[in-house]
Amino acid sequence: MSLFDAAPFSAPTGPVVRAVHDDFHGDLLEVSMGPHHPSTHGVFRMNVTLDGETVVKLKPVFGYLHRNHEKIAENTSYLSSMPYTDRLDYLCSMTNNWAYALAVEKLSGQAVPDRAEYLRVILAELTRLLNHTCLAGFLLQDGGASGTPLMYAFREREKILDLFESLSGSRMMCNFQRFGGCRTDAPDGWLAAARRLVDGYGGFLDEFERLLTGNEILMARTQGIGRLSAKLAVSAGVTGPMLRATGVAYDLRKVDGYGFYPRFDFRIPLGADGDTYDRYMVRVLEMRESIKILQQALRDIPAGPVMDPKARLRGFRPKPGEAYGRIEGPKGEIGFFLISEGGPSPYRYRVRPPSLINLTILEDLCLGHSIADAVVILGSIDIVLGEVDR
Amino acid sequence: MFGTGLLQGLAVTAKNFAGSFLVRERFVTTQYPEERTKLPEAYRNFPFLVSESHDDPLGTLRCVACQICEKECPPQCIYIEKSRDKKPDANGKMQIYPAIFDIDTAVCMSCQICVEVCPFDAIKMDQVFEIAVTNRFDGLMLDKHALAKPNEYFHSIHPTEAAEVDGRLAASRRAAEEKARAAAAAKAGAKPAVPGPPPPTPGAQP
Amino acid sequence: MKTTSSLLENAPVLLRDWATAFLPARARWFADSLIDIVAILAVFGLLFAFLTLAERKILGRVQNRPGPNRAGWFGLLQPFADGIKMLTKEDVVPAAADQVLHFLAPVVLLAFSILTFAVIPYGRNLVPLDLDAAVVFFFAASSSTELAVFMAGWASHNKYSLFAAMRALAQLVSYELPLLLSVVPVALATGTLSTTGIVAAQAGWKWGLVPRWLVFTPWGAAAFAVFMVSALAESNRSPFDLPEAESELIAGHLTEYSGFKYALFFMAEYFGMCALSGMAVTLFLGGWQAPLPALEFIPSYAWFAVKLLALLSGFIWIRATLPRLRIDQLTRLAWKLLVPLALVNLVTAGFWELSAGWQGAHQPLRWAVAIVLVAGPALLLGRSLGSGIGPRTYRYA
Numbered sequence: 001m002s003l004f005d006a007a008p009f010s011a012p013t014g015p016v017v018r019a020v021h022d023d024f025h026g027d028l029l030e031v032s033m034g035p036h037h038p039s040t041h042g043v044f045r046m047n048v049t050l051d052g053e054t055v056v057k058l059k060p061v062f063g064y065l066h067r068n069h070e071k072i073a074e075n076t077s078y079l080s081s082m083p084y085t086d087r088l089d090y091l092c093s094m095t096n097n098w099a100y101a102l103a104v105e106k107l108s109g110q111a112v113p114d115r116a117e118y119l120r121v122i123l124a125e126l127t128r129l130l131n132h133t134c135l136a137g138f139l140l141q142d143g144g145a146s147g148t149p150l151m152y153a154f155r156e157r158e159k160i161l162d163l164f165e166s167l168s169g170s171r172m173m174c175n176f177q178r179f180g181g182c183r184t185d186a187p188d189g190w191l192a193a194a195r196r197l198v199d200g201y202g203g204f205l206d207e208f209e210r211l212l213t214g215n216e217i218l219m220a221r222t223q224g225i226g227r228l229s230a231k232l233a234v235s236a237g238v239t240g241p242m243l244r245a246t247g248v249a250y251d252l253r254k255v256d257g258y259g260f261y262p263r264f265d266f267r268i269p270l271g272a273d274g275d276t277y278d279r280y281m282v283r284v285l286e287m288r289e290s291i292k293i294l295q296q297a298l299r300d301i302p303a304g305p306v307m308d309p310k311a312r313l314r315g316f317r318p319k320p321g322e323a324y325g326r327i328e329g330p331k332g333e334i335g336f337f338l339i340s341e342g343g344p345s346p347y348r349y350r351v352r353p354p355s356l357i358n359l360t361i362l363e364d365l366c367l368g369h370s371i372a373d374a375v376v377i378l379g380s381i382d383i384v385l386g387e388v389d390r
Numbered sequence: 391m392f393g394t395g396l397l398q399g400l401a402v403t404a405k406n407f408a409g410s411f412l413v414r415e416r417f418v419t420t421q422y423p424e425e426r427t428k429l430p431e432a433y434r435n436f437p438f439l440v441s442e443s444h445d446d447p448l449g450t451l452r453c454v455a456c457q458i459c460e461k462e463c464p465p466q467c468i469y470i471e472k473s474r475d476k477k478p479d480a481n482g483k484m485q486i487y488p489a490i491f492d493i494d495t496a497v498c499m500s501c502q503i504c505v506e507v508c509p510f511d512a513i514k515m516d517q518v519f520e521i522a523v524t525n526r527f528d529g530l531m532l533d534k535h536a537l538a539k540p541n542e543y544f545h546s547i548h549p550t551e552a553a554e555v556d557g558r559l560a561a562s563r564r565a566a567e568e569k570a571r572a573a574a575a576a577k578a579g580a581k582p583a584v585p586g587p588p589p590p591t592p593g594a595q596p
Numbered sequence: 597m598k599t600t601s602s603l604l605e606n607a608p609v610l611l612r613d614w615a616t617a618f619l620p621a622r623a624r625w626f627a628d629s630l631i632d633i634v635a636i637l638a639v640f641g642l643l644f645a646f647l648t649l650a651e652r653k654i655l656g657r658v659q660n661r662p663g664p665n666r667a668g669w670f671g672l673l674q675p676f677a678d679g680i681k682m683l684t685k686e687d688v689v690p691a692a693a694d695q696v697l698h699f700l701a702p703v704v705l706l707a708f709s710i711l712t713f714a715v716i717p718y719g720r721n722l723v724p725l726d727l728d729a730a731v732v733f734f735f736a737a738s739s740s741t742e743l744a745v746f747m748a749g750w751a752s753h754n755k756y757s758l759f760a761a762m763r764a765l766a767q768l769v770s771y772e773l774p775l776l777l778s779v780v781p782v783a784l785a786t787g788t789l790s791t792t793g794i795v796a797a798q799a800g801w802k803w804g805l806v807p808r809w810l811v812f813t814p815w816g817a818a819a820f821a822v823f824m825v826s827a828l829a830e831s832n833r834s835p836f837d838l839p840e841a842e843s844e845l846i847a848g849h850l851t852e853y854s855g856f857k858y859a860l861f862f863m864a865e866y867f868g869m870c871a872l873s874g875m876a877v878t879l880f881l882g883g884w885q886a887p888l889p890a891l892e893f894i895p896s897y898a899w900f901a902v903k904l905l906a907l908l909s910g911f912i913w914i915r916a917t918l919p920r921l922r923i924d925q926l927t928r929l930a931w932k933l934l935v936p937l938a939l940v941n942l943v944t945a946g947f948w949e950l951s952a953g954w955q956g957a958h959q960p961l962r963w964a965v966a967i968v969l970v971a972g973p974a975l976l977l978g979r980s981l982g983s984g985i986g987p988r989t990y991r992y993a
Contacts, residue, residue: 029755053923080464083501144920146834148403151659155418166430169515175501183506187432187550211402214395217835217919219985249993268993277988285990314462314507372838372922393978396918403658403917410657419661 028056035064041138041378042385046362053370058363062356065389073349078104078179078316081349086173088334088351089387092131094123094164095329097177102258103325103336104179108318111308116181117260118301122194123164123176124259124327125290125297129201130160131330132241132283132290133208135382139280140212142379143221149212156204159197166190180311191298198294205287213284219277226365226377228274236361240332240354241286242381245271245278252328259327263300264293276380283382317344331355331382351390355383431548434502434515436495437537442479444540450479451538452512455488459504459513467497468504491534496526511555517547605895608635609721632724636713644866645675651912658916678859685855690753693852697751702853702860705744709867711737716874717792719884719897730791731783734875735776738830738868742768745849748861752852761849763923764839767829770930771836775826777938778819781945782810782879791875795883804889809882814966815944818974820880822938824910827872829926831865834915838923873907874900933977944969 034045043064049057069088073081085100086093098120105112112120137153161171167190168174168183176183212218228238230246243250251268253261269285271278320342326335332354339348358381365381366374409416420427441447455472471490479485504513516539523529545552603610616627649664649671656663664671689698715730717723727733742765749761783789786797798809810816829836840848850861877883881903884896921929944966951962 031756076464077462079503080462083464083499083503086501140919144834144837145918146655146915148655148659148916151661152406155660158418162430166432169432169434169502170500173499173501175503184432207402211399211917214987215399215919216393216395216982216985217921219395219987220925221919221922223985244993251993254993269990270993271990272988278990281988281990314458370922370924399917400913403913406660407654407658407913410660416660417657417662421662421665 034061041383042388044383044385044388046374046378048366048371048374050371053372055366055369055371055374058366058374060359060362062359062385062388065385067390069390070349070351074345074347077344078318078346079313082177083173083175085336085351086175087386088353088390089329089331089355089384090172091134091384092127092330093172093174094127094176095327096334097174098124098259099325099327099329099334100336101177101179101325102327103323103338104318106323106325107321107338107340108179108316110180110311112181113305113308114260114302115185115304116306116308118297119182119186119306120177121259121261121264122294122297122301123167125294126160126163126194128290128330129287129294130157131382132287133157135283135379136208136212136280139222139276139376139379140218142375143218149208152204152208152211156201163190163194163197166193178307178311178313179316180308182306185306191301194294195298198291198298201291202288205284205291209284213281221373221376222276222280222380224273225276225369225373226380228361228365230274232361232364233274237357238332238361240329240358240382241282242279242332242358244268245282246274247272252326252333256326256328261293264296266290266293276376279380279382315344317342326352329354331384331387332358334387351387353387353390355381355385355387359383359388429517431550433517434500435519436498436500436516436521436532437493437504437513438516438539438543439491439534439537440512440514440544441538441540444542447538447540448534449477451487451534452479452510453488453491454479454485454510454512455491456509458507458509462503462507464501464503465497465499467494468492469494488534491537493532493537494530495521495532496530511559514544514548514551602893602895605720607895608719608897629724636724637710640710640713640867640870643870644863645679646672647866647870647908648678648862649675650908651915654909654912655916658913682856682859687855687857688852690852692753694751694753697747698852699857701744701747701751702857702864704747705741705864706860706867708737708740708744709864709871712871713867713874715791716871716878717795717883718874718900719895722884722897723792726792727790729789731779731789731794731879734791734871735772735779738871739772741864741868744864748853749849752849754852757849757851760839764832764849767832767836767839767923767926770927771826771829771934774822774930774934774938775830777935778822778826778941779879781815781819781942784942784945785810785816785949791878791883795878795885798882799885801889807882807885807887809880809885811880813948814963814970815941815948816880818937818941818944818970820876822934822941823876823880824907825934826930827869827876828911828914829930830872831869831911833865833869833911835918835920836926837920838926869908869911870904873904873911876907877903929981933981936977937973940969940973 029050030047031050032045032047035043043062045061045064047057047059047061048055067087069084072084082097082100085096088096104110133153133156137150140149141147164174165171167186168176228242228246230248233243233246234248239250239252247270249268249270252258253266254268266289269282269289271282318340320340322337322339324335324337326333333352334354335352337348337350337352338346341347362378362381365377369377406416411417440452442450442452455470457470457472460466460468460470469490469492470488473487473489476484477487479487500515502515505515541552541556544555612628612631615631616624619627652674653663653671664674667673667677689695712734714725715723715727715734725733745764745768746761749758749764752758782794786794788794788797798807800808802808806812811820828834832839840850850858853861877900884900886892886894886896886899947969948962948966951958951965954962
């Protein structure tokens with residue numbers, strides 16, 4: 001048996017657990033990890049029952065960040081809900097905005113000008129880059145690498161946030177998409193700055209991979225840990241890089257072809273094992289594909305208006321009906337379901353949060369592993385509590 | 391060989407360590423408050439009210455208390471009370487003005503929707519962020535005295551936007567004047583010539 | 597030799613003799629020992645303080661940021677600010693805890709850590725205690741510190757702390773073996789267990805240029821590598837710092853300690869690091885000897901300091917880069933890689949010593965055989981360890 005085998009602790013992805021512990025076998029320890037904890041990615045609690053070091057039961061407890069987003073949306077106008085969507089997955093505000101705008105545009109039948117579509121693709125792919133970079137940093141921080149990969153990731157993320165700030169006025173809470181296009185056009189020099197950033201990003205990824213991907217300790221900590229089978233992933237509704245790491249080729253950019261994605265040439269990386277290392281590597285490879293998409297979009301973006309001239313900001317009352325708009329966010333499928341009764345606010349506003357749906361199988365992934373692995377597995381699912389709790 | 395990945399990682403960190411002394415991009419800290427980062431023009435923090443003249447900021451506010459921003463604000467942080475009387479605005483026209491205009495910056499989320507919906511370009515986003523106060527309630531409530539700032543200030547922080555706003559306002563003012571002149575000319579031309587007083591008859595003396 | 601009469605070289609001993617000159621001869625050895633103790637505590641205390649600062653600054657620079665630079669120029673007053681903070685914190689002791697053991701654990705830990713400093717030769721005439729079995733004394737004292745770890749976990753009366761203490765103890769005990777096994781060839785090669793004797797056996801230069809330090813032999817390099825990895829684990833440093841990891845669930849054995857007692861645990865960890873590095877310098881890097889004959893004018897204690905600081909920087913560099921290993925992985929690393937390597941190294945060292953008389957064309961053969969004996973098992977064992985893991989290729993949809 002090799003040294004870095006997680007074999008004594010790994011379990012098939014069902015509830016069967018081998019009792020492996022010996023002398024210190026006693027009562028099962030039930031420990032509550034969080035909500036105040038450096039590794040839980042937000043205010044999140046896990047009630048873990050341990051047999052020695054092995055996890056035999058795990059109950060996630062969340063709701064500490066619930067802010068009534070959906071109920072508030074029933075009482076404010078459609079436009080006023082847009083800044084609240086920034087705060088769902090607070091790392092990826094541009095993609096949240098786009099998903100909501102898409103849902104409303106489906107509801108009201110609005111058209112979007114070409115330049116706005118290209119700009120939306122550029123911003124969404126930049127968001128994907130910053131989210132996956134952050135995830136790599138956080139995963140290694142949880143694995144114990146004293147902050148160095150995290151600092152490198154944040155150094156690059158700052159460059160993207162500077163771009164967002166010069167475009168929308170705010171680094172994270174951008175509030176940038178509107179129904180019918182984008183709020184403003186890119187200022188002079190923004191596209192050139194974006195091109196420079198994208199061209200330099202490949203070099204950063206190379207250095208990051210040299211630091212991490214061949215690192216034996218990282219491989220030993222993540223390979224074979226938290227295996228997810230494709231069958232379980234599909235039946236649990238898991239989407240995003242977590243699903244693609246199990247080998248299922250499902251990416252909304254190819255499946256739905258929303259926006260102008262069908263015009264771009266890019267590939268979807270797939271994993272085979274569905275373990276933590278695959279989830280990490282699929283995200284790294286997706287970053288490289290995003291760079292390709294960005295280079296094409298920045299090259300081909302046409303001139304023109306960024307807002308549908310017929311769109312109205314105030315007094316927006318879509319016709320009665322319902323619509324579900326979804327995009328491939330960095331964490332998975334983020335969707336908005338809206339029911340309109342013709343009034344200024346929706347009758348029902350529902351967010352499909354990818355982090356929450358991906359989190360439902362946390363117990364299945366962690367059973368049979370040691371507690372140190374549970375932290376790494378949670379990191380690889382990539383959750384943001386703003387989205388889980390809304 | 392087992393361990394080459396680790397050695398590569400050590401090389402990357404050594405490169406960053408050396409680079410932090412030599413290359414600016416590998417030492418990205420801005421030593422605040424001695425140094426400050428240059429903020430982009432589009433950066434926004436809390437709103438402020440634009441006045442036409444810096445001699446009398448409160449008297450020449452563009453705001454006419456239409457209360458649209460109050461209604462559209464998502465967290466409802468704006469409180470406006472209209473005035474009972476009217477005062478001449480910067481163009482001399484008699485307008486209602488806001489008697490009370492409060493923004494609660496503890497609630498404001500800097501979403502900029504008030505700016506987008508204002509029909510009069512009266513409220514814009516400010517850029518000051520070093521406004522910490524020691525009083526959690528009154529200190530964070532900005533009233534119109536704190537919010538009113540002149541157009542020159544708007545030009546200094548958002549030059550492109552201010553130039554565009556000025557151009558638009560000037561154009562609309564010109565268009566309004568044109569319309570008024572055309573209307574006056576039409577009115578003068580449409581009416582039948584009113585007979586003036588009879589010319590005095592020569593020699594007729596009452 | 598010309599350097600023994602240099603003033604700088606002899607300054608510490610001259611100072612000490614001047615300070616105790618007024619005492620009668622019988623009391624002089626006592627006073628000398630006291631001065632030695634005070635000097636070690638002062639020097640290594642300050643070294644600990646500035647090592648914490650250096651670690652934060654180096655970690656900062658690796659992470660593209662400056663590290664502490666607000667408390668005094670370049671943050672030089674930071675360790676003192678941290679010390680004051682630790683001293684002014686409330687010392688909370690759980691009511692159900694064993695009060696005596698809870699108090700004694702950091703004291704015992706620190707006492708044994710400081711004991712290990714007694715046998716390291718810091719300079720030509722600067723060894724506080726010149727024992728015949730100094731190496732055995734050193735490792736006996738450093739192993740006794742493990743008792744304090746368990747005392748800490750037990751006294752806290754907290755089942756999680758106890759469990760974590762047992763895990764920490766398992767790590768420490770597992771790495772004692774490679775640590776000691778890597779030192780045995782040194783005793784074999786130099787024929788003595790006295791630290792001053794080991795340093796003396798590494799004197800001189802081959803061909804007037806290459807020092808005769810043990811690290812420049814194949815078995816010495818392997819032993820040095822095994823020793824440094826074990827030293828990392830013995831002092832609970834990354835990547836072996838699971839017992840003190842903040843992102844781990846089971847609270848470490850130090851949870852019930854606050855304030856100055858917590859600071860004492862960390863002081864003991866750094867002292868352990870310094871002592872093990874000092875021992876590594878003595879055993880493998882020639883102690884206080886200069887690397888080139890031309891550089892002998894630099895005092896011996898300065899050379900010791902340079903080598904010690906180089907090793908400590910290596911510790912910090914490794915901490916900045918590597919993620920941590922899980923407990924079962926690190927114990928398996930000890931038992932399945934380091935112990936076999938250290939045992940094979942004994943054979944290699946034996947071969948090296950027996951073939952010391954080979955002349956002429958046999959010298960390269962000697963080197964070749966020794967290198968094969970060192971590298972072969974390392975590659976084989978490494979391959980078997982890494983058999984389940986490795987880089988993967990990915991397909992695209």
